[in-house]
Amino acid sequence: MPPPALEPAASGDKPLVLLAQPLFPEFAAALKGRYRFVLAADADAAEAAEARVLLVPGLKTVTAEHLDRLPALGLVAATSVGVDHVDLDACRHRGLAVTNAGEAFAADSADYGVGLVLAVMRRVAAADSYVRRGRWATDGDYPLTTKVSGKRVGIVGLGRIGSLVARRLAAFGCAVSYHSRSPKPSAPYRFVATARELAADSDVLVLSCALTEETRRMVNREVLEALGGGGVLVNVGRGGLVDEPELVRCLREGVIAGAGLDVYENEPHVPPELVDMDNVVLSDHRAVLTPESIRGALDMVAGNLDAFFAGRPLLSPVTL
Amino acid sequence: MPSPAAAAAAAAQGYGKPMALPAVIFIRRDASFAAALRQRFRILDLYATGQSLGAFLAAAAAASDPPRAAVVAAGGPVRVDAAFLDAVPSLRCVVSTAAGVDHIDLHECARRGVVVANSGRVYSTDVADYAVGMLIDVLRRVSAAERFVRRGLWPVQGDYPLGSKVHFFTSLGGKRVGIIGLGNIGSLIAKRLQAFGCVIYYNSTRPKDSVPYKYFPNVIGLASESDVLVVACALNKETRHIVNKDVLEALGKDGVIINVGRGANVDEAEMVRALQEGRIAGAGLDVFENEPAVPAELLSMDNVVLSPHVAVQTSESRSDLRDHTIANLEAFFSGKPLLSPVLPQYSKVNGTDR
Numbered sequence: 285m286p287p288p289a290l291e292p293a294a295s296g297d298k299p300l301v302l303l304a305q306p307l308f309p310e311f312a313a314a315l316k317g318r319y320r321f322v323l324a325a326d327a328d329a330a331e332a333a334e335a336r337v338l339l340v341p342g343l344k345t346v347t348a349e350h351l352d353r354l355p356a357l358g359l360v361a362a363t364s365v366g367v368d369h370v371d372l373d374a375c376r377h378r379g380l381a382v383t384n385a386g387e388a389f390a391a392d393s394a395d396y397g398v399g400l401v402l403a404v405m406r407r408v409a410a411a412d413s414y415v416r417r418g419r420w421a422t423d424g425d426y427p428l429t430t431k432v433s434g435k436r437v438g439i440v441g442l443g444r445i446g447s448l449v450a451r452r453l454a455a456f457g458c459a460v461s462y463h464s465r466s467p468k469p470s471a472p473y474r475f476v477a478t479a480r481e482l483a484a485d486s487d488v489l490v491l492s493c494a495l496t497e498e499t500r501r502m503v504n505r506e507v508l509e510a511l512g513g514g515g516v517l518v519n520v521g522r523g524g525l526v527d528e529p530e531l532v533r534c535l536r537e538g539v540i541a542g543a544g545l546d547v548y549e550n551e552p553h554v555p556p557e558l559v560d561m562d563n564v565v566l567s568d569h570r571a572v573l574t575p576e577s578i579r580g581a582l583d584m585v586a587g588n589l590d591a592f593f594a595g596r597p598l599l600s601p602v603t604l
Numbered sequence: 605m606p607s608p609a610a611a612a613a614a615a616a617q618g619y620g621k622p623m624a625l626p627a628v629i630f631i632r633r634d635a636s637f638a639a640a641l642r643q644r645f646r647i648l649d650l651y652a653t654g655q656s657l658g659a660f661l662a663a664a665a666a667a668s669d670p671p672r673a674a675v676v677a678a679g680g681p682v683r684v685d686a687a688f689l690d691a692v693p694s695l696r697c698v699v700s701t702a703a704g705v706d707h708i709d710l711h712e713c714a715r716r717g718v719v720v721a722n723s724g725r726v727y728s729t730d731v732a733d734y735a736v737g738m739l740i741d742v743l744r745r746v747s748a749a750e751r752f753v754r755r756g757l758w759p760v761q762g763d764y765p766l767g768s769k770v771h772f773f774t775s776l777g778g779k780r781v782g783i784i785g786l787g788n789i790g791s792l793i794a795k796r797l798q799a800f801g802c803v804i805y806y807n808s809t810r811p812k813d814s815v816p817y818k819y820f821p822n823v824i825g826l827a828s829e830s831d832v833l834v835v836a837c838a839l840n841k842e843t844r845h846i847v848n849k850d851v852l853e854a855l856g857k858d859g860v861i862i863n864v865g866r867g868a869n870v871d872e873a874e875m876v877r878a879l880q881e882g883r884i885a886g887a888g889l890d891v892f893e894n895e896p897a898v899p900a901e902l903l904s905m906d907n908v909v910l911s912p913h914v915a916v917q918t919s920e921s922r923s924d925l926r927d928h929t930i931a932n933l934e935a936f937f938s939g940k941p942l943l944s945p946v947l948p949q950y951s952k953v954n955g956t957d958r
Contacts (some may be wrong), residue, residue: 391776392775395744395776395777396744402740406737406918407914409746412747413747416910421897425912428917429917430919433729433730434729452799457729551758552759559753568758570745574773576775
């Protein structure tokens with residue numbers, strides 16, 4: 285995909301961009317020739333002193349210490365939507381701007397979230413495995429599963445991704461309610477004041493909010509018990525939103541009926557107890573990943589970098 | 605014949621002998637369904653007797669109160685054809701436990717004045733939901749990701765090449781979805797996929813007036829402009845192998861096929877070849893030509909999603925089916941119209957519009 289047109293820098297020198305971790309080959313190819321990329325860990329004293337932009341092409345942690353080494357820094361550019369891996373307090377204190385992937389991944393994340401709801405409740409992946417292992421011929425029909433249409437859906441976080449999840453599940457005749465920091469007056473769905481109440485009123489609880497100090501481990505034993513024996517949890521937010529050991533216990537004990545997980549507390553580590561469960565769908569943090577959304581994220585990154593170096597407003601600044 | 609209610613009332617008032625519940629032939633491997641029906645009808649359960657079909661029907665016909673209705677499952681070995689109807693001349697009503705009635709000879713029934721009912725809309729939302737679930741799975745590789753994680757490969761292989769089509773196929777947004785058969789199921793699929801930003805096209809025997817989707821008069825035309833082809837039509841003479849080699853070629857190497865109709869709607873051998881040779885990009889299949897046999901070549905493919913004919917199988921629709929079957933039988937026995945009749949002039953579409 286050809287990169288958008290760009291005014292050449294006055295001196296003809298490519299702007300320096302430090303990298304928190306290496307670029308994916310596709311990113312490198314798309315941004316080639318427009319910036320001078322140096323791995324932050326390899327930066328010499330001159331480069332560290334000069335660098336105005338730190339690009340974080342993944343989820344590697346960026347601490348206050350990392351930022352302190354870069355006195356000229358003005359922008360931390362993330363390629364993801366969630367920026368919980370960046371010390372936002374430190375950025376705020378330094379007066380740094382932070383950008384994320386904006387809308388680039390929203391639709392694909394929402395699509396995948398709904399895919400996980402269907403996969404868990406209708407056992408799509410488990411039934412596929414049943415067939416591949418030859419059990420249809422030997423063991424007969426697959427057991428009955430649970431209808432999705434018309435069920436009560438609770439969404440935690442009605443941001444870009446959550447509102448797209450809502451719209452999709454509404455088309456299945458689901459009644460959608462949500463919990464977020466504050467009600468969204470323009471949303472046609474019912475606001476619920478706490479996650480626990482939302483869980484109590486839901487057959488499916490979908491997590492699509494940011495990970496912050498307030499939301500860390502918000503899905504705890506109390507919330508899971510409220511969700512209950514017929515309830516299903518789907519997480520396309522961050523693993524840290526859930527008390528993972530408690531989730532494993534609740535699944536084992538039948539406190540909830542099942543779960544679809546794209547994210548975990550300690551990726552790529554997946555709790556081994558989950559690997560044998562038929563009522564769990566496990567995914568490798570791929571909800572955002574399609575060629576289309578990656579291109580979109582690339583555009584966002586390039587657009588934010590260009591804007592920053594040209595002194596124009598950033599495309600997708602994160603409110604700190 | 606008095607309705608069950610009238611019979612019970614008569615019995616309660618002590619008039620004559622207690623009236624027997626109406627006899628109903630039941631041909632389905634489902635003891636709990638038979639038990640549910642037994643509360644209202646005298647069930648003659650073929651599979652419980654262990655008799656051959658011929659002996660069973662002869663015994664039923666020879667009884668003093670021969671059955672006027674039969675509940676016959678689709679997809680099994682039993683066809684309600686001229687021989688079946690000849691064997692039990694008392695039959696006036698046949699109820700299928702599926703939407704499909706390809707196991708029932710509608711013309712023979714019509715000729716004899718035998719009314720036919722199907723499962724109506726009982727299964728429609730579950731099939732539509734499953735079709736969408738399979739479509740997301742094929743395009744976004746949900747099941748493939750599952751296998752990847754369960755095999756412990758995530759920590760080992762880590763972030764794999766973004767260009768790999770096995771792992772990252774494509775987004776749903778903006779995809780053109782061509783639906784073959786815009787009946788109950790097809791319409792529900794369309795409504796769901798629109799919310800994902802898909803563009804809906806369709807083919808059916810005739811265009812539907814109040815529908816906002818683009819109509820294609822033939823399936824090859826539909827396939828050539830679709831990224832995903834969804835088979836949601838009934839199986840009959842016209843729709844057997846409706847997805848054939850030409851249609852697959854028109855669908856093309858980036859195209860995906862989803863089948864929640866009947867296995868025989870698709871030329872299965874041709875589709876398997878097309879998948880092996882990369883002439884189409886993937887498939888989501890709930891039905892096969894020779895269930896439970898699934899072509900072995902498919903079992904190792906990461907770009908296909910396979911399921912053992914489960915699109916209808918939720919606990920909710922199972923109980924809805926029982927209620928619906930009972931309601932059709934009670935309507936028949938009280939002389940009222942069936943809830944979900946299948947009429948022979950729709951034999952081209954077998955009760956579900958294509």
